Structures are given as C-alpha cells and as structure tokens.
Amino acid sequence: MKKSGLFIGLSALLSFSNAIAADEFSGADTAWILTSTALVLFMTLPGLALFYGGLVRSKNVLSVLMQCFAITCVSTIIWVIVGYSIAFGDGGGANAVWGGLSRAFLSGMSRDALAGSIPETVFSMFQLTFAIITPALIVGGFAERMRFSAILMFSAFWLLLVYLPVCHWVWGGGWLGELGLLDFAGGTVVHITAGVAAIVTAMVLGNRRGFPRSAMMPHNMTMTITGAGMLWVGWFGFNAGSALSAGGDAGMAMLVTHISAAMGAFTWMMIEWKRYGKPSALGAVTGMVAGLGTITPASGFVGPVAALFIGLAAGSVCYFATVFIKQRLQIDDSLDVFPVHGVGGVMGTLAAGIFVASELGGAGLADGVSMGQQLGVQALGVVAVIAWTVVVTYLILKLVAIFVELRVNEEDETVGLDLTAHEESGYNL
Amino acid sequence: MKKSGLFIGLSALLSFSNAIAADEFSGADTAWILTSTALVLFMTLPGLALFYGGLVRSKNVLSVLMQCFAITCVSTIIWVIVGYSIAFGDGGGANAVWGGLSRAFLSGMSRDALAGSIPETVFSMFQLTFAIITPALIVGGFAERMRFSAILMFSAFWLLLVYLPVCHWVWGGGWLGELGLLDFAGGTVVHITAGVAAIVTAMVLGNRRGFPRSAMMPHNMTMTITGAGMLWVGWFGFNAGSALSAGGDAGMAMLVTHISAAMGAFTWMMIEWKRYGKPSALGAVTGMVAGLGTITPASGFVGPVAALFIGLAAGSVCYFATVFIKQRLQIDDSLDVFPVHGVGGVMGTLAAGIFVASELGGAGLADGVSMGQQLGVQALGVVAVIAWTVVVTYLILKLVAIFVELRVNEEDETVGLDLTAHEESGYNL
Amino acid sequence: MKKSGLFIGLSALLSFSNAIAADEFSGADTAWILTSTALVLFMTLPGLALFYGGLVRSKNVLSVLMQCFAITCVSTIIWVIVGYSIAFGDGGGANAVWGGLSRAFLSGMSRDALAGSIPETVFSMFQLTFAIITPALIVGGFAERMRFSAILMFSAFWLLLVYLPVCHWVWGGGWLGELGLLDFAGGTVVHITAGVAAIVTAMVLGNRRGFPRSAMMPHNMTMTITGAGMLWVGWFGFNAGSALSAGGDAGMAMLVTHISAAMGAFTWMMIEWKRYGKPSALGAVTGMVAGLGTITPASGFVGPVAALFIGLAAGSVCYFATVFIKQRLQIDDSLDVFPVHGVGGVMGTLAAGIFVASELGGAGLADGVSMGQQLGVQALGVVAVIAWTVVVTYLILKLVAIFVELRVNEEDETVGLDLTAHEESGYNL
Amino acid sequence: MKLVAAIIKPFRLDDVRSALSEIGIQGLTVYEVKGFGRQKGHTELYRGAEYVVDYIPKVKIEIAIDDDQLDAVIDAIIESARTDKIGDGKIFVTPLENAIRVRTSETGSSAL
Amino acid sequence: MKLVAAIIKPFRLDDVRSALSEIGIQGLTVYEVKGFGRQKGHTELYRGAEYVVDYIPKVKIEIAIDDDQLDAVIDAIIESARTDKIGDGKIFVTPLENAIRVRTSETGSSAL
Amino acid sequence: MKLVAAIIKPFRLDDVRSALSEIGIQGLTVYEVKGFGRQKGHTELYRGAEYVVDYIPKVKIEIAIDDDQLDAVIDAIIESARTDKIGDGKIFVTPLENAIRVRTSETGSSAL
Numbered sequence A, B, C: 001m002k003k004s005g006l007f008i009g010l011s012a013l014l015s016f017s018n019a020i021a022a023d024e025f026s027g028a029d030t031a032w033i034l035t036s037t038a039l040v041l042f043m044t045l046p047g048l049a050l051f052y053g054g055l056v057r058s059k060n061v062l063s064v065l066m067q068c069f070a071i072t073c074v075s076t077i078i079w080v081i082v083g084y085s086i087a088f089g090d091g092g093g094a095n096a097v098w099g100g101l102s103r104a105f106l107s108g109m110s111r112d113a114l115a116g117s118i119p120e121t122v123f124s125m126f127q128l129t130f131a132i133i134t135p136a137l138i139v140g141g142f143a144e145r146m147r148f149s150a151i152l153m154f155s156a157f158w159l160l161l162v163y164l165p166v167c168h169w170v171w172g173g174g175w176l177g178e179l180g181l182l183d184f185a186g187g188t189v190v191h192i193t194a195g196v197a198a199i200v201t202a203m204v205l206g207n208r209r210g211f212p213r214s215a216m217m218p219h220n221m222t223m224t225i226t227g228a229g230m231l232w233v234g235w236f237g238f239n240a241g242s243a244l245s246a247g248g249d250a251g252m253a254m255l256v257t258h259i260s261a262a263m264g265a266f267t268w269m270m271i272e273w274k275r276y277g278k279p280s281a282l283g284a285v286t287g288m289v290a291g292l293g294t295i296t297p298a299s300g301f302v303g304p305v306a307a308l309f310i311g312l313a314a315g316s317v318c319y320f321a322t323v324f325i326k327q328r329l330q331i332d333d334s335l336d337v338f339p340v341h342g343v344g345g346v347m348g349t350l351a352a353g354i355f356v357a358s359e360l361g362g363a364g365l366a367d368g369v370s371m372g373q374q375l376g377v378q379a380l381g382v383v384a385v386i387a388w389t390v391v392v393t394y395l396i397l398k399l400v401a402i403f404v405e406l407r408v409n410e411e412d413e414t415v416g417l418d419l420t421a422h423e424e425s426g427y428n429l
Numbered sequence D, E, F: 001m002k003l004v005a006a007i008i009k010p011f012r013l014d015d016v017r018s019a020l021s022e023i024g025i026q027g028l029t030v031y032e033v034k035g036f037g038r039q040k041g042h043t044e045l046y047r048g049a050e051y052v053v054d055y056i057p058k059v060k061i062e063i064a065i066d067d068d069q070l071d072a073v074i075d076a077i078i079e080s081a082r083t084d085k086i087g088d089g090k091i092f093v094t095p096l097e098n099a100i101r102v103r104t105s106e107t108g109s110s111a112l
C-alpha cells in the first residue's frame, strides 16, 4: 500500500490514536474539516430528518424530526462524557476492542492539541457528527411506532455498545483497522451498523398496523426531496472530509462520491421506468442515497470510472433488495434502511477491496497485499460488524424492554405520534 | 490578558481597525471565513426566516419571510454606505463611541487590503452577516402585526443607532472593548440588543389581537424545525468563524457551541417531559436556540465541560423566562425573542467572565485581571447595552410613528399580512 | 497535461487578477473550492429545485423537482464520459471551438494532478456543478408541460452542443477567452445560454393550457423563498469560488455578489410598491436572482459601488423585461428564465466591460485595452453566444421531436405531471 | 328536525360557536369551503402582474337541531356572524328526517 | 327552493361556474372532496411497488336556487361538466326550506 | 331517495367503506371536517404552555341511496364505525328529491 497516497486521512487518524505521530498543523486542512463538520451535521439536521420526515404519514412527521433532533443531543452528550474516549482513546492492553475511558469528558483536549494536521477539537467534532447520523439513520427502521422514551434509551445504549466499539475497531486503532480493513468514510462503521440495526429493530417491534395491506404513502414528497438534496451536498463533507485534509484525496473522494450518487439515482430511475413505465422522484432520490452509501467506504480509494460501476451496482442491487425485503419478506423496515444502507454498505466495503487496485484506477493496494487478501479482510470486516450489530442490537432491545414498552399502544399508533407523544401537530395550514 | 488565549480573533480585528498592525495573509483563514460568511447568511436566509415563519399563523407566513429578506437588503445597503464605517472605522477622537464616516462606501477597501490575516473584503462581508441577522431576530417580537413600511424604517434606524454603535463599542475599538469586555461572537452585540429591542417593540405595539385568550399555534412546525437545523449548522460559522482564523480557537468554539446547543435542547425537553408528561419538538428546538445564543459570547473562551453547564443553564433559565413573560406578564413578544436571546445573551456574557478561567477549562483570564474584575466588566457591558437598547429602540419607534402607523389596522391583522401587505398567499396546495 | 490547452480559462483568470501564473498546490485554495463546489451543488439541489418547484401548481411540483434531479444525474454522467474533455480538454488544432476527446472518462485525472493551485479533481468537480445548474435553469422555461423523456434527451444534447462548447470558448481556451472576453463566473456561459434556451423552448412548445387567461399562481411561496435563500448563499460559492483561490479576489467577488443581490431585490420591491401599492415576496426574491445573475460575469472584476449600480439595473431592467415578455408578448417562459437570467446575463457581461475600469473601482482593464475595445469584445461574446444558443437549441428540439413528442397530451397536462409522468403526488397532508 | 347550514366569514367562527353554545348548542360540524358570490375576491401580485382570485375562503357550519330551536339558532348565528359587510354569508335550512348516534344507536332528537 | 349539489371533476370547475353565471347564478359554495365510485383511482409508485389510490379528488359545488331555476341549472351543469368519461359526477337535488342572508336578515328567494 | 351523511372518526373510514361495499354501496363522497361536540379535544404544548384544541378532526361520508337501502346502510355504518367511545359520531338522514348522473343524464335511482 502506498501509504502516502492511500491513507492520508486514516493514517493520521490511526497514528494519532496510537499516539505514534503528530503531523504538523495545517490551517488549510483545518478549514476544510471545520467545513466538513458543518456539512455532516447538516446531513442529519435538517437533511436526514426531512428525508425521513417526508416519507412518513402526516400524523407522525414531527415524531421523526424530533427523534433526529433528540438523538443528536443524546449522542453529543454521550460523546463528551465517554464516547470520544471509547472510540478514539488509547485502550492500552484492550485497545484492539475499545479505547478505554482515559479521554472521558474530553480530558486533555486543549486548544492546541493536534490530531494529525488539525486541532483535536476539530477532529473530535468531525467524528461526533458521524456518531450523530449513524443512530439517526436507524430511525427509518422503527418509524411511526416506537415509543419515544424507548428510542432514547435504545439510541444511547446502541451508541455505547455498537457504534463506538465498531468505530474503534476500524478507525480508532482497533483490530479491524490493524488488519488493514479499508473503510474510508464508514461502510462498516456507519452504514452496515445502521442498516442492520434498523432491520433488527423493525423485526423485534413488528410491522406497523396495516402493513403491508394498506398503502402508507409519503405525506410530503417535497420534504423528502429537499432532504435528499441536503444529503447529497452534505455527503461531500462526509466522504471528502474523511480525508482529514484538503488535497487530492479529498478531491478524488468528492468526485467519486458525486459520480456514484448520480449513477445510483439514474439506475434506480431507469429500472422503474422499465418496470412500471414511469420513473418516480422517490426512486431517483432513493437510488441517490444508495449510490452515496455504497461509495462511502470506497470513496478514498477508487477512481471515477470505478464510481460509475459502484453507482450502477448501488442503484440496481439496492432496488431489488428493497423490493425483496418489503414485498417478499414483508418486513416493515419502514423507510428501507437495511436494503439501502446495509446492503449498500456491504457492497461498498467489498468494492473498496477491488477497485482500490491501481490497475482499476484506484489508489493502490498496500504493498505486498494481494486483491484476494484484501477482499478477505473486507469480508471479515463485513461479517464481524454484521454479527456484532445483530447480536448487540437485539440484546439492547430486550434490555430496554425491561424498563419501558418498546412500542406505543394501538390507539396512539392510530392517532399518530405527533399528538400522542409530543402534543403537537405538524401542520395547521 | 494573555493575548494569545483571549483575543486571538478580536485583537486582529481591533488592531486592524485601529490601523495598528496588519498580520500576514493566510489563505487558510480566508477559506474558513469565506465559508463562515456563507454559513451566517444561511442562518438568516433561509434559516431564521423558516424558524420564525413556521411559528406564525398561515396567513402571515410570507410576511415573516419577506421581512427577513427585506431586512437583509436594507442592512446590506446601509452597511455599504455607512454601516461598516460606523462599526469598524476609526472614529478618531470619538472612537470610543463610533467609527466615524471615513470608510463610507467601503472606501479604501481594495482587493488586497488585509484585516488581520484575511482580506478586508472578507472581514467586512463576515461582519455584515451579523448586521443582517441581528435586526432580523427582532422580527420575532413584532410578528403578525407591524406595518411593513414601519418595519423597514425601524430596522434601518435601529441598525444605525443601536447595532452599529454597540458593535463599535465592543468589537470596533470602542469603550467596552477597551475595558476588556469578553464577547466572542455577540452576546451583547447581537443577542442582548435583539432580545431587548424585540420586547420593547412588542410592548409599544401591544399584543396581537386575541392574545393571550386564543391559542396561536405554529402553522407549520416542520418549517420551524427545518429552520432550526439550519440555525444549528449556520451557528458553526457564527461562533467558530468569529475566531477569524482556522485553528484551535475555531475548533474549540465549534465544539463548545455544539455541546451547548445539544445540552440546551435536551434540558428544555426534559423540563417539558417532567411538567407535561411529553417533550415537544418545539421545546427541543427552542432549547437548542437558547443553548446556541447563550454560548455565543463565551464560545471562544470556555472549554467543553463548561459548555455542558452553559447549555444546562440556557435550557432551563430560558424556559422559565419564556413562561414568565408570556404567561405571567402576558407580554406578547410573539416568538419569544427576549426570553431566549435576551436572557441567553445576558447569561452567556456573564458566564464568559467565569468560565474563561483556566482552572475551569477556559482560555484564561487576562494577566492581572481577577474573575471578580472581569465579571464587573461583563456586568457593566450587559447593563450598558441593555440601557442603550431600551432607550434608543423606544425613541426610534416613536420617531417612526410620526411618519407611519406602526401597526396594521384590525381588519388587515384579521385577514393576515400576506394578503393585505404583500398580495400573496403562502400556500395553494 | 498541456497547460496551454487545459487551463487557459483558469490561468487567464489567475493572470488577470494577479498577473502571475502560480501553479503551486495550495491547500487553502483547495479547501475553499471544495466548499464552493458543495455550495454550487446546493444551489441546484435543493435550491433551484425548490425555487422553481414552489412556483408551479401543486400537481406539477414533483415533476420540477424530479427534472432538476434527473438533469443533475445526466449532466454528471456526460461530464465524466466526454463533457469535461469537450469543455476543458486540449482540442489541438480545433481548440478554438472545442476541447476534443482526449480527456474522455476523465482519463489522466490522477489524485495529484493539479489545475492551477488546486487538484484537478477539485477543479473538475467545481466546473461540473456549473454544467449541472445551467441546463437545470432551463426547466423554468418549459415547466408544467414538457414530456420527461424529451427533457432528458433535450438536456443531454443541449449540454453537449451548447453548454460544453460555449464553456470551452470562454473558459477552456477557446476563441472568446482568447479574445479577452471577461466572464468571471458565467454571464455568457451560464445565464445567457440558459435564458435564451428557456425562451426558445417555451416558444417551440407553446404556452401552457390556459395561459395567459387564467392565473397560475405559485402553489407554495414558502418553498420558493426557501430555495431563494439557498440560491443566495450558494451563489457565494458560484462567484467567489470562480476565483479558484481563497484570497482577495474571492473576497471581493463575494462582497459584490452580495451587494448586487440585495440591491436587485430592493429595487424590484420598490418598483412593485410604487406600481401596486404593495411589495411582494416573490418580487423580492426575483429581484434577488436578477441581481445575482447580473453580477455573475462581473463579480471578479468590479468594486462595491459598481455592485450597487449593477444591482439597481438588474432589479429594474429585469422587472420590465419580465412584464414585457409575459404580459405584452405573452410568451409563456413559465418561470421567467429569459427576462431574469438571459437579460441579466447580457447586462452583466456588458457591465463587466465597463466597471472593470480601475477608475470605477474595478480590477483594471488589461494593459493596452481601452474600455471601448473591451466593450466590443463583451458585445461580440454576447451576440455570438445568443446566436449559437438560439440556433442549436432550436435544432435540438426539432431533433428530439423526431424521437418523442415534446409535449404531454392535454389530459396529462390537466391532471398534472406528478401523477401522469411519475405516479406520485407531492402532498398527502 | 332541521339541518341548519351557515356559510360565514372564517374569523367569526369562534364568536358563532360561543353564541350557539350560549343557547345550548354544543355539537356542530365545520367545513372549510370556497365561496363565490357578490363579495369580490382579492388581487394577488405575481411578478409584475396583478391577478384576481375570485373565490373567498369561507367556513360552513352545520348544525342538526330540533324544530323548536330553529329561530333561536338563526338569531344567534345572525347576531354573531354579522359584520354588516357584503359576504357575511347565508343560512340554509333543510329538513332532517332522522339523526342517529353511532355509539348508542339512539335516534331522533336524543341523538343530537 | 332547492339546494343543488354537484360533484364534478375539479378541472371542470371554471367551466361550470361560467355556465352557471350565464344563466344568472352568481353565488355558490365549493368543497374539495374525495370521491369513491365506479371511476378507478390511479396507481402510485413507492420504492419499487405500485399502490392503488382508490379515491378520486373531486369538487362539490352547492347552489341554493329558486324552484323555477332548477332545470336550467341542471342543464347548465351537465353541459359544462360532462366529459363523457366515467366519473363525470352526480347532481343531487334536496329541498331547501329557507335561506337567510346574514347581513340583512332577508329570507327566502331574496336571500340568494 | 335519501341522502345519508355520517360523521365518523377518520380512522374508521376504511372499515365503513368495506361494510358499505358489502351491502352493495360503491359510490360515496368524503369530506374532511372539524367536529365540535361532547368529545373533548386534545391539548397541545407550545413553549411551556398547554393549549386545548377544541375541535376534533372528523370525516363525513355522504351517500345517496334508495329508500329501501336506508336501514341496511345505517346498520352497516353503525357497526363499522362504532368504537363505543364518545365521539363515534352521528348519522343524518335527509330527503333526496332527485339524482342525476352528469355523464348520461340518467335521473333517479338509476343515477346512483
């Protein structure tokens, strides 16, 4: 692996968390990561909130927006207290699996502490926005029926027991990173964990009343499309920001991200056009999210032509996965988090292991590593993260169920969560 | 005062406006402040406009959006003509109170003029976005009943006679800055002036017809929450941009800003949950704004743990202030500008004087200044700015009332301002 | 990479403003152009989509949003395949008119290739966002009646045969750039081409059923105003990003852009106030877009006071042009693309030739070029681009009409495109 | 029994409701409607042109009552809805053959 | 007097209104409703599945008239609303016992 | 003929429709209305204060039928709409003098 080319971002990060080396401060890198941080927060608030909010029924729109907001708050507070430490601290002997508590309350994070070439404050803020959007993505799985108090508890435990450890494994100096897993911006850490958690939660909760018999059409597609536009733009911060520097790696990451998004949207649109005679706006934006999610782990490693293929795969495979799970298996992963993010995350993580090859326009495999070996590591990462997420998510749900019912009662579900859980209505036009 | 710690941003600025010293040009700082400028404009357009617009009744939504737009235009034009000069010019002998007119029409602002480490054009644009949002914040006080022509006149005079002088006092080399007032991003300059002006205007205009007897529920909470998300993201530019550089100060400012927002939202939510059995989305986003407004003056000086406390104070004190003013005093500061921004600004300005202490994780008090002395200066700043704002706002309203009635007539208020003042309707769904 | 071929536009720009060609990598410039790229994409998605979407009738809102999304995808794919090459490649002997195909599939765009001081990936991504928004602007001309398949074909051909060549002429080393045409951020390349294409398409398609007899009021002005705010903010990336560096040129471009927007909005508002007794929000935001479009070609060359005049001209001339075309000529350029962008683009391109003069506060005419000569070049550029666009747009429409009917049938137009073309409805509130 | 429908100006709704409740009418159903009549619509601006929007937003309230309440109800509505300007609206009285309460299956007056 | 209600296709509303105004009917009230009947609803796409939306958006217009206007009104509506496709709608005629103008307290025909 | 209007809880609409369709009623028209009655409204939170929203969203269905269908229709509605809680709604029966199908000009029962 050409370390300089390939791992600009991650090596800084890894070496930081391993306390190996600290690069020189770069104002330019700092400027870009400050910006990226804003972009990634923007993905959740209001991006993802609107994307999801538009898809539910009118009576539940505020509940979804509120859940995204509340998860943002809870994740932030946890991050300050122990989250950053668990993900990026030095876990000493246990560093393969977690980062320990030495950085609890962000202790030692002075104004001039560096993480790579940027202030540690900036690195920590940037990473926090990932810890915000990941549990927020799960909202799509349990939308329109989960109790608000259960959501808060679930999200808190899930962050602590799934997101933060996996983040440490991959980016914080843990075992997967050490094995050389390529996950530039969160195929395993973000999309697989969220997608898998969503479908597990959906299955534990059970389907929404009326699913799949009655159609539950989006109440406001303009809201969803607005959110989609914000996600596309924000994703530039997500992926190109993950270079942790303002240079060629960030540039290439942004370019391939954009290409994959366009190709994913275009592909989904064309499939619908072929099958139903008409392409839908929802199809286009769903394909776009699939394209974005899928390129994410690969975005720092591959070239533009590979991005066309990755987008094509995203738009088509995620399409059929969605149909399969919703129509065939009739699992009410309400906003299709698993088929889009989970499946996309898996594809993208594997694709990273292929298209990283310099012959395929990629940044190049690590020295002495064959494509087969790299794919093995990628597959191991995928399997390990899926397995951990399934088991721990399930256990957390069972744990939370001890304290509070997971699901709202029938009447509340019928009336809608906006009024019954938050005493508000979305619209009084 | 440890210059390095305390006045990184402002000293550049002060020394610039006093033509004392010009730092070296930094492209990185420029990149970040260009970005921050976009973020702060985004806070007003469409952020604040949507946040406020969703809270009023359907028949007045365009009037609020329009007011935010029109104020943006008016403030910009004034800024070019005399505004920048009054705020940041060198007022010579009168420099303690205003900046004079020597920089009228931005004279002398060449392409390569520097302000600190960034081009003066960039500094001026960045500051302009603050001069835009501050009068726009006041819209929340007089919403749904003030005549559009009166609003334009009021906003113009208010910018000239309240905002620009106070800005000069604190950031432009005036007396409060000279005294050592700590106001990183606008506790006194922005939030106290706007909050106080809003309640004064609300009282002079009188309550909306029907207040408080009939409920005036938000017509579109999804719009308000969308705006809230934009405010959160944009505030990163507001506070971290106020470092005027892309480095550790900006990073820390962003981090504490984010923490305070999350904590403010969480706190407000919990209070509602306790009192009413249900947390509302409006409560969450109001607490968020309170958290953001409160940390603003302190954002460049304090550390992450202090931010948790500041957010906690913001969410709780602003909550009770809102209830007190709206329910108890029955003053129709329609969108609660004073209890959120005014009260938050006061708290934050005082908190800056406390948590700046390095023992409390802050950037450190100036050399030879005790916390008591610093708090004295902070209190003096608060009192002076409140007093000036109350008196001058009141006089401006009386002055405007000579030319045009401040309030629309009963019928127009009933029919709504969209049709009667702008001949448009918000929705034809 | 042959500098002369690929980077004429860019280096012209650099050498123009600094009279120095600097090709050293700059992280700061990269950070700002990465950001600008995000801002310009944001202008289209969701900015322009919302701006336009709010103006059509409820039954067509998704069709407009969808068109903006689909055009984004198609333009991206074309850009990767041949677009970048045609616009910015080295056309060899034919370089005056196009860039050839040597850079097809972005061949040779490695991670460390530079374009000026930024990675070529970043330059290409930034330029791509311009190639996205330009055909998307045309949507306003044919809204509510053009067949989706025809739109896709038309947009693809139009990008290939109008946008990319003209882009090459002006910025890619082609004949207009060589002649010294001043077009900083796209007066000819973007606004004239889009405006002219919109009115040609509108005339070929014919008016919407019912136009101008029945009023076709905006279905959601709040959506339009939201989009307008995003356009304003995003335009900072469009114009200040066109400096391709983070310095005084970018700063001045942002400043004058902002001033012109404010002045354009204010002017349009005042005209309506005078004529109808009431200023409308739609008027304000339309004037804002006029101000932004008009300053675009001039934004890198003029000073703040010139920007006041340019905004004034934009707000008034575009106002009367709109009335003239819609009311007098009764051409159903549905969302007034030509009178705003086309007319604004012409005015701005000419204004650039005047206000560039250093006596008028501008960056200064090129050595040995008189204002008359420069104006001659500007006029030539305007005429050439209009002529090419009229002819080629017309031919493309005729060509597309061979394959598919351009316009939907009467019933579909009555029912609305959302249901008939995309099987979706915007709102189920 | 009678079914009384009153088309009124939206902002009078609260007053009409209190007037009715003072004479003992608690139940009613409200529709949002568009009215066309003598009252002129408003104009709307659209990029330099003024258009007339010819309908007026109105509210229709519908009340099922016993025959002997009719006069009182009509008077209450007139008094509370009147602003003495064109467009104050109309009251329409139609015969009601039966009323049934879903919950109890009661019929006739006791269902109201 | 009669109360005539017509449920029509929304896009015929303007035509119906002009037809009515030609025979001297100025006042009417319009409701937005959802119709269920023989006319089939449309399908909507939702992420790779097609759903049938079974209601059809319709407009109901309600006109209070004198008995002798009935035939003219019915004819005018039929002619202006008909598209000869299923779903053109229905006209329902019910008795109207009284009409009162709120502003003037006029009753009967003179209130229309 | 009769015009039967039923004001019901919105979430019962689908059930009522299937109950009616089982007894052969296909056509009906649906209104979204606001109901005031004994059923209490809900509270809404607004920045630290609770407000009572006194209306309840209801759905009104309107069905034109032949006289001999009346009892069956009423029974079908009652059975399918009832939840045994206050606010289940009302059925109002009014006389229908005529019905006309716009498309064919058929009148009377055959127009339904």
Ligand SMILES: Nc1ncnc2c1ncn2[C@@H]1O[C@H](COP(=O)(O)OP(=O)(O)O)[C@@H](O)[C@H]1O
Pocket (backbone or CB within 6 Å): D007, D034, D035, D036, D037, D038, D039, D056, D058, D085, D086, D087, D088, D089, D090, E026, E027, E028, E029, E030, E062, E063, E064, E065, E101, E102, E103, E112
């Ligand atoms: N003949 C009619 N049938 C049904 N509704 C009517 C009729 N005439 C008027 N309306 C309704 O009554 C409202 C008020 O009528 P209008 O003629 O404007 O004023 P006024 O009530 O003062 O006579 C109209 O907006 C319309 O909704």
Ligand SMILES: Nc1ncnc2c1ncn2[C@@H]1O[C@H](COP(=O)(O)OP(=O)(O)O)[C@@H](O)[C@H]1O
Pocket (backbone or CB within 6 Å): E007, E034, E035, E036, E037, E038, E039, E056, E058, E085, E086, E087, E088, E089, E090, F026, F027, F028, F029, F030, F062, F063, F064, F065, F101, F102, F103, F112
């Ligand atoms: N029995 C009925 N009672 C009330 N409204 C009806 C009835 N039958 C039909 N409608 C209304 O009339 C509309 C048109 O009816 P439909 O059966 O679709 O076509 P057509 O009018 O051509 O017979 C329906 O959408 C519904 O609103």
Ligand SMILES: Nc1ncnc2c1ncn2[C@@H]1O[C@H](COP(=O)(O)OP(=O)(O)O)[C@@H](O)[C@H]1O
Pocket (backbone or CB within 6 Å): D026, D027, D028, D029, D030, D062, D063, D064, D065, D101, D102, D103, D112, F007, F034, F035, F036, F037, F038, F039, F056, F058, F085, F086, F087, F088, F089, F090
């Ligand atoms: N007298 C009335 N006239 C018209 N509509 C009524 C009347 N009384 C009740 N309603 C309608 O019926 C609905 C249910 O009535 P309510 O008194 O709440 O419960 P219930 O149907 O159990 O008696 C109300 O929301 C209102 O829409």
